[in-house]
Amino acid sequence: MAEVDGGNGTLRVGVFVCQCGLNIAGTVDCDSVARFSEDLEDVVVVYNNKYTCSEPGQLEIRKAIEENNLNRVVIASCSPRMHEPTFRAALEAAGLNPYLLEMANLREHCSWVHIGEKDEATEKAKDLVKMAVARARSLEAQEEMIVPITQKAMVVGGGVAGIQAALDLADAGYKVYLIEKEPSIGGIMAQIDKTYPTMDCSI
Amino acid sequence: MADVGRHPNVELHAYSEVDAVTGYVGNFSVTVRKKARYVDVKECTACGDCEDVCPITAPNEFEIGLSTRKAIYQPFPQAVPSAYVLNIEECLGNNPIACGKCLEVCDKKCIDYDDKDELINIEVGTILVCIGMDVYDPTALDEFGYTQYENVITSMEFERLINSGGPTKGHLIRLTDREQPKTVAFIQCVGSRDENRGNPYCSNFCCMNTVKDCLLIKDHYPDVDIKVFYMDIRAFGKGFEDLFQRSKDAGTIYVRGIPGEIEEDPVTKSLKLYVENTTEGTVECHKADMVVLSIGAIPRRDSSSIQQLLTLQRSQDGFFLEAHPKLKPVDAATQGVFFAGCAESPKDIKDSVTQAGAAAARANRLMMQGKVKVEAITSTIIPDLCKACGICVKVCPYHAISCDTKAKTPATVVEAACAGCGACSAECPFGAISMKHFTDPQIEAQIDAMLEVDAKDKVLAFACNWCSYSGGDLAGTNRFQYPPNTRLIRTMCSGRVDKKFVLRAFARGAPIVLVSGCHFADCHYINAVHWTQRRIEKLWDELEKKGIRPERLQLEWISAAEGQKFATVMRAVEELRQQVTQEEIEHTKKVLADVLEPSKLRAPKQPAASEEAPAQEAAA
Amino acid sequence: MAEEAKFKCLRCMSEFCLPYTPGVTEERTCPNCSSNSVRRIKGDKK
Helix, strand or coil: CCCCCCCCCCCCEEEEEECCCCCCCCCCCHHHHHHHHHCCCCEEEEEEECCCCCHHHHHHHHHHHHHHCCCEEEEEECCHHHHHHHHHHHHHHCCCCHHHEEEEECHHHHHCCCCCCHHHHHHHHHHHHHHHHHHHHCCCCCCCEEEECCCEEEEECCCHHHHHHHHHHHHCCCEEEEECCCCCCCCHHHHCCEECCCCEECC | CHHHHHCCCEEEECCEEEEEEEEECCEEEEEEEECCCCECCCCCCCCCHHHHHCCCEEECCCCCCCCEEECEECCCCCCCCCCCEECCCCCCCCCCCCCCHHHHHCCCCCECCCCCCEEEEEEECEEEECCCEEECCHHHCHHHCCCCCCCEEEHHHHHHHCCCCCCCCCCCCCCCCCCCCCEEEEEEEECCCCCCCCCCCCCCCHHHHHHHHHHHHHHHCCCCEEEEEECCCCCCCCCHHHHHHHHHHCCCEEEECCCCEEEECCCCCCEEEEEEECCCCEEEEEEECEEEEEECEEECCCHHHHHHHCCCCECCCCCECCCECCCECCECCCCCEEECHHHCCCCCHHHHHHHHHHHHHHHHHHHCCCEEEECCCCEEECCCCCCCCCHHHHHCCCCCEECCCCCCCCCEECCCCCCCCCHHHHHCCCCCEEECCCCHHHHHHHHHHHHCCCHHHCEEEEEECCCHHHHHHHHHHCCCCCCCCEEEEEECCHHHCCHHHHHHHHHCCCCEEEEEECCHHHCCCCCHHHHHHHHHHHHHHHHHHCCCCHHHEEEEECCCCCHHHHHHHHHHHHHHHHCCCHHHHHHHHHHCHHHHCHHHHCCCCCCCCCCCCCCHHHCC | CCEEEEEEECCCCCEEEEEECCCCCCCCCCCCCCCCCEEECCCCCC
16 A cells, blocks of 8 residues: 555655746745755755646656656645646656645635735745645555446436436437426426527427 | 437436435436326326316416416426326325216326335436526515515516416416506516625526516517616626617616515505616606516525435535536536536526536536546554444444444445545544545644644644635635634545544644534535534533633634635634633643653543434434 | 523633534534534533
């Protein structure tokens, strides 16, 4: 389960500080955060990019992993709910298990909510990176389970949206179960006389 | 509509409800309740013989009570499936001596008074939630007199009155005297865009619906005078402005201002509308023979049932919350579930059709791959530490853990059924459950790193991935500012926040610890959030016993839609932090010093005898 | 009928009564400051 740490048990963490244009760099001193990150335990390389999520940014992650033999990656950028899948894919492309990634949210949870408080926001950003590196050091590779998908869909509600969705999926070849609470499908649409903008009949 | 009935790939279950859902993306197992219809859908030819002989009359729901139907009826002529339904509450036929007339006349013998609800099980890979909306009930808005004056009707009732298939065959008449009105007034935004009464949001389609209604009236009855009372006319869509101009050209008068009062003439039953015309700055009185209230949309009143079955979230307006407002507008946060139509927000037919196409495409994209990767965030039992006490079995909302407490064999986890909340790991008294990707050492490393320097200036906040952390993201997207002293630690569920994490934080000098999670109704893990609350309640007692002010441990439920609340909470905890003194922190560190000793961390102790499962109602 | 019990808000420190059923975990909100840090004051049931 545990990652073979570079073959010799050593941790090699790479940190990528993203400026997100001015979204982060406008409030957080990214250079200062990057310099701070260099001194964190097991960090071997720190990058400071304009847009880490961009195509060149992702390529740089791949290159950095390969050149520096990284086995943990910390990306200090936006919310993991935004770009974690993007960066996990970048790790995978470099042959690293995607679960060896940790993100620090310098945008939604820092620069965007502490506008005009540059010093405090920068201190917070450093803490967030420090916490991310600390967590990254104990991350382990995980194998994702691959499960088959049943080639059938259920549509709950037979109004205009449900009818259209059911027909689209049925036309695409899937078996569709359309569940309607009332004795007939049609929903509110069926009660409407003419409909705009075409002024034609609803049913 | 008829296409659905005919399509070989569509299996239509009308008069049915979703009773239970288990499983996960790609592999949902759904129990559907086919309600007793008392009429065999396959055999019924909708000949109507039964209806002719039925002695019972009841208000016709489809016509919003403007006409009647029988106890055995077809909802409307174009209904799909084209079959009758029997309302057994109204029917006398339970007792053949009393009636049984429909049974006698039915040639196909497709009526069965003993029909029962039937449960069927279906296996599906994706689920599309298209449950639609309800309309706003204007009875609360007294000034419009909907309950007092018969000639004040809703826009839905108007639809039936102008419909050639409706109770009046499309003749627009007043309900009091069945005469055609000479003047009709429309009032916009009834129940919409009002913070105090009704709903704060715009219902999207009512402006254009009224524009359409005006054109319909002018089409049928060019001499009828129409006045529309409005706040703003929102004619933003393709072809909408054109239609708006056409209604003006046809003679519709638009008056900017919502009437504050309506009075009825007791003799003519016509109506007087008192309104401040905000364009002219004058108070005016307008007369109308009929008033149509343009009522807005509200979330379906039964939304919470499907919400709980699929662990969905709703935004503040009550409509379902999408995974991302721009980039995943039809995806639910629950993988494999999609939204279309008014379930997600009020929208018109074109937008509903567009969104349905998008949702179908998203579902197709998932299904056509044939397989899906599921996140490897599941729990694993450490057999050497497990004492087979069985607590985890009670904790797990997904019944993914089994344990033979008599045989004292270690518990086992069905990984495919485990959703990864981590409540079991937090509740295990022996530290015998490890959460992949959210292990104790990983979370403890974050706590230690955060509090290593200047701990007294910082607030440690645990936030669940789905709600609180996302609420924080929303605060960011909206630029809601708050003090920069908090540091968040993300867990999948607040149920993962082990008591020892909180104590460790205090032992490391944290002045304030916040645990935040989903509202009970939003919990992404059925009812795991109950365990959070119980744990925090116990911790408050424990802290107090140790001489630590319990208010230094804060608990908040913040949904993904509550960016504003997130910022408010962050401000509140910072205020509390400033009240914590250095002496207090030092005292706490001394009292809790033992929790930092590694030997004690895993020390097995007897579980408290009073461990009970949390209230199961949320799971039901 | 639901009993009531006395609660205290750990944010604004106000005290108030809310419905309470022993053994049932419920979401609670302070009527004064909307905080969810609402703690039951034990031995003070009404």
